[in-house]
Amino acid sequence: MRINCPVCGERDRREFYYVGDAVALDRPDRDAGLDAWDSYVHLRDNPAGLTRDLWHHEAGCGAWLVVTRNTGTHAVSDVVLAREVVR
Amino acid sequence: MSVVNLIAKSACAGLLPVTIGDVTLAEVDVGQMWSVSPFAGSEKDCAVALKAVGVAWPQVGQRAEGAYWLGLDQVMVYADALPEMPAAVTDQSDAWAVVSVSGDAQTVLARLVPVDLRVPEGAVMRTLVGHMTAHVSCVAHDRFEVMVMRSMARTLVHDLTTAAEAIAARGALDVDI
Known part of the structure; x- marks a missing residue:
């Protein structure tokens, strides 16, 4: 598997560290209520298909990336810098 | 003593x-070298400050005069001392x-x-x-x-x-x- 880092170009997966679902970018408001926080902290989908994950290019430029990939085919369809994702 | x-x-x-x-x-x-990480939006100011001491700001993935790219928003500069600039600067010598x-x-x-x-x-x-x-x-x-x-x-x-x-x-x- 190779990930096309927007900074460094296409690099081997071993340079990257998987950090979990990109839901971490959608942190609820402080007073959003228990359901929203329960969902944010604990509940994750496990789709056979498109997922949106955070990866860290730890052995490269150090960027945090949002990687859209297909868990069925392993195809990576989109990679963007996490800081450029509109929240 | x-x-x-x-x-x-x-x-x-x-x-x-x-x-x-x-x-x-x-x-x-x-020799003496420093990592320079500009504060958000300050890359241009840092480039100007370094240019005054003869150091060119490197492009992503490139070497330049007296400096080279070190990572996202980070460059390494060879110099004995650095001018004041809006960046996190660390001595890496x-x-x-x-x-x-x-x-x-x-x-x-x-x-x-x-x-x-x-x-x-x-x-x-x-x-x-x-x-x-x-x-x-x-x-x-x-x-x-x-x-x-x-x-x-x-x-x-x-x-x-x-x-x-x-x-x-x-x-x-x-x-x-």
């Missing part, structure tokens, strides 16, 4: 230089081991580095050498410089030496592979 004279010791002291086959490994004395690989450097590094090394002169990459994070720069088509954390100097020399020896041994077989 007596003055203690400490003896400066380079990262690869006693390990390099070595020549194996067509490949020479030598330590590079980089003596923190790194830099080894030049000359000769058939691409073949040696191809065994250790998971990137395509057919890059133009002046290109720099953050990547891995074996399991170590490293900074690899192309000085000339037959000369690369590899930079790792100083504590990894001996491991870097070992990895490069092993790779060079394997290539020299294969060359000595005198067979087409």
